[in-house]
Every structure is written in C-alpha cells, then in structure tokens.
Amino acid sequence: METLIFTAVQNIPQRNNAEERAHVDKISDTNRGNFLELLHLRCRDIPWLSFKLEQSLKKHTLWLSPDIQNEIIDIAAGLVRQTLCENITNAEIFSLIVDETTDVSNDEQLSICFRYVMQGEVQESFIGFYNPKNTEGKTLFILIKSVLQDLRLNIKSMVGQCYDGATNMSGVQKGVAARMQEIVPEAVYVHCYAHRLNLTLQDTLEANIVLKNALGVVQSLHHFFHSPKREAILKSFANNDKFGKYIKLKSSCATRWTCRLEAVKSVLCQILRILLALKQCSMKKIQKPVLMPLVYLLLFVTSSSFWD
Numbered sequence: 001m002e003t004l005i006f007t008a009v010q011n012i013p014q015r016n017n018a019e020e021r022a023h024v025d026k027i028s029d030t031n032r033g034n035f036l037e038l039l040h041l042r043c044r045d046i047p048w049l050s051f052k053l054e055q056s057l058k059k060h061t062l063w064l065s066p067d068i069q070n071e072i073i074d075i076a077a078g079l080v081r082q083t084l085c086e087n088i089t090n091a092e093i094f095s096l097i098v099d100e101t102t103d104v105s106n107d108e109q110l111s112i113c114f115r116y117v118m119q120g121e122v123q124e125s126f127i128g129f130y131n132p133k134n135t136e137g138k139t140l141f142i143l144i145k146s147v148l149q150d151l152r153l154n155i156k157s158m159v160g161q162c163y164d165g166a167t168n169m170s171g172v173q174k175g176v177a178a179r180m181q182e183i184v185p186e187a188v189y190v191h192c193y194a195h196r197l198n199l200t201l202q203d204t205l206e207a208n209i210v211l212k213n214a215l216g217v218v219q220s221l222h223h224f225f226h227s228p229k230r231e232a233i234l235k236s237f238a239n240n241d242k243f244g245k246y247i248k249l250k251s252s253c254a255t256r257w258t259c260r261l262e263a264v265k266s267v268l269c270q271i272l273r274i275l276l277a278l279k280q281c282s283m284k285k286i287q288k289p290v291l292m293p294l295v296y297l298l299l300f301v302t303s304s305s306f307w308d
Contacts, residue, residue, distance in 0.1 A: 003038045004072055014069055024053055024064065035069065077128075084114070084125045085151045091116035094153070095160030096187075097124070098144060098169070098176070100135060108132055110140065112147055115160070127151065137168040141179040158187045164195045215252055218263050221274065222249045234277040243273040 007014050016033030024032075024039050031037070043050040056063070088094050097113040110130045116123055132143050148155050161180055163169035169176050170191060177189035205211050225231050226249075237243045247270060250263040267274065 001072055003042065004035060004069055005076055006038065007034050008073055008076065015066060036064065039064075081127060081151065084127065085153060087118050087123070088114050088116050088125070088153060091118055093157050093159045095162060096144070096158055096180075097162045097192075098140075099164060099192075100132075100140070100169075108135060110143060112144065114153075115162075135168055137171055137174045137176050137179065140168060141176045144176065144180075155184055158184050160190060161187050162190045162192055165191050165199070215260060215264070218260075218267050219252045221267060222251045222263065225249050225274075225277070230277070230281055233280055234273060237273045237276060243276075244270045246270065246273070249274075 004014065012034050014033060014035040016031050016036075018030045018032065020028055020030060020032055020036075024036055024043065027040070032040070039049075039053075043053065094114050094116040097115055098110065100108060100110050103109050108131060110132050112127045112130065114125050114127065116125075127147070130143055130147060132139050145155070158180070161177055163177060167175060170189065172178055180187050181189065205215065225234055231248075234249075235246055237246075239245050247266045250266045252260045252263045
C-alpha cells in the first residue's frame with residue numbers, strides 16, 4: 001500500500017503494458033511498470049517482503065492485480081476527501097469554484113474546488129474531476145448538487161460561487177449561477193478574475209497592432225525552429241554573455257497569458273542567437289526561405305513602441 005500511495009503522490013503511472021507479477025522479487029528483462037519495479041526494489045532491501053510475496057504466489061493471493069490497485073487508490077482518495085469535507089464543514093461557510101475542460105481523450109471534465117477558512121487561513125481544496133453527460137447549465141447544476149450531497153456538505157452554507165463567463169455557467173436565467181442562487185440566494189456569483197484578466201489582455205492585444213504583430217513573430221519563430229535541423233543550428237551558438245543562455249523557443253497560447261510571457265522571454269533572452277541562426281538558415285537554404293521572418297524579427301527588435 002505504501003508503494004502504491006507513493007506512486008500516486010508522485011503522480012506517476014503504476015502500470016505498464018507488459019506486467020509479470022509472478023516473480024516480483026526477481027529481476028525481469030521487461031519493464032513491469034513503476035509499481036512492480038518499486039516493489040522489486042523494496043524486496044532487495046527487505047528480505048521478509050521477498051519471502052512473503054513468494055509464499056503469497058503459491059496461494060494465488062498476491063494482491064498485485066490492477067483491480068486491487070485501483071480499489072486501494074479509491075479507498076485512499078475517499079479518506080482524503082473525507083478529511084477535506086470535515087475541514088469544510090468545520091469552517092461553517094464555503095465558496096465553490098468550478099471549471100470545465102476536455103481531457104486528452106476529448107471527454108468533458110468538470111473540476112470542483114472549495115474555498116474556505118481554516119484556523120484563520122484561506123484554503124482551497126480540489127475535490128475531483130467529474131464527467132458530465134453534456135455541458136448544458138441544467139446538467140452541470142444537477143451534477144454539482146449531487147456532488148455536494150455525496151460529500152454531505154450543506155448547500156445552504158455556500159456564500160460564493162466562481163465560474164468563467166460562459167453562458168452555461170453565468171447565464172442570467174439558465175446558467176449554473178442563476179440556478180444555484182434560486183436555492184441559495186446568499187451564494188454570490190463571481191466571474192473568475194483570472195479569466196477576466198485573460199479576456200482583457202486578449203482584447204488589448206487585438207487593439208494594439210504593434211503588440212499583435214510582435215506576438216505573431218514570436219509564434220512564427222517557434223514554428224520555424226520547431227524543425228530539428230533548424231533547432232540544431234540555433235543550439236550551435238554556445239552559451240555565453242554575447243548570445244545568452246540557450247532557451248527552447250516556446251509556443252504562445254490563445255487562452256493562457258502566462259504561456260505568452262514565457263514565449264516572449266524565450267525570444268528576448270537570445271535575440272542575437274536567433275538572428276544569426278536565421279541568417280545561417282537562409283544561407284544554407286534549409287527548406288523554405290527565412291527572409292521574411294528575419295525582417296519581421298528585426299522590426300520586432302527595433303520597434304520602440306513595443307519596448308515602450
């Protein structure tokens with residue numbers, strides 16, 4: 001159990017495609033996954049563990065199957081949620097923070113967090129991801145209500161709710177916030193400030209041509225040097241005071257201003273290296289011409305409006 005919980009806390013996968021659970025105490029030619037390999041490592045340090053697993057193998061009760069692993073993780077997660085819910089209940093009042101997004105498998109995921117005060121300090125606790133049938137306001141409202149009931153949290157203790165500005169969340173009549181306030185009028189809706197700031201920055205960038213073009217150049221540079229051949233040329237200039245430290249060029253993001261900041265910094269910190277790499281690429285005629293990116297970058301560097 002300790003080995004399994006360790007992998008969960010470290011956020012690393014437990015299993016692998018090829019698992020041989022018959023002789024965990026012995027070296028295997030295949031990678032058996034983090035969980036089994038960690039058990040094997042512990043067997044080398046704990047002699048009785050190796051003996052115990054060998055005896056359990058004869059009884060066919062290893063307790064190492066994926067079903068058992070998932071059950072233990074679910075039990076541990078339940079204990080964590082129970083502790084968090086006790087803290088929220090003791091706080092007497094709380095606020096709800098909900099957001100929705102799609103995961104890598106394109107399934108809709110609803111994240112639910114609680115904000116409350118414990119011993120004079122503000123706490124924010126993530127409770128879990130939930131998979132709604134659809135993203136309609138009514139469906140999300142019913143799902144959130146059922147989660148609160150399952151956690152045995154009194155909905156009447158809610159004093160705030162924070163979502164993004166999507167219609168299904170903030171709609172005046174059918175949004176989650178409006179439906180929630182019909183039950184708990186004291187639950188004040190707050191449009192997520194981080195989301196509002198991001199929307200403000202997007203509108204600002206659209207209105208300022210210099211900034212818009214500058215970020216466009218940053219994104220074009222990332223696309224251009226994404227090629228292994230071109231990136232190798234960029235890396236060929238050694239790290240020193242003249243060229244600065246090599247930083248991999250980063251892609252901008254339409255919905256995360258922090259990603260844009262990192263993308264801009266990756267260019268500003270090594271402009272001379274990028275200019276020389278572009279010049280060398282144009283001389284070697286690598287795939288497509290780089291004259292325009294070079295011109296745009298020069299405009300980007302020399303633009304007094306941008307630096308102001």
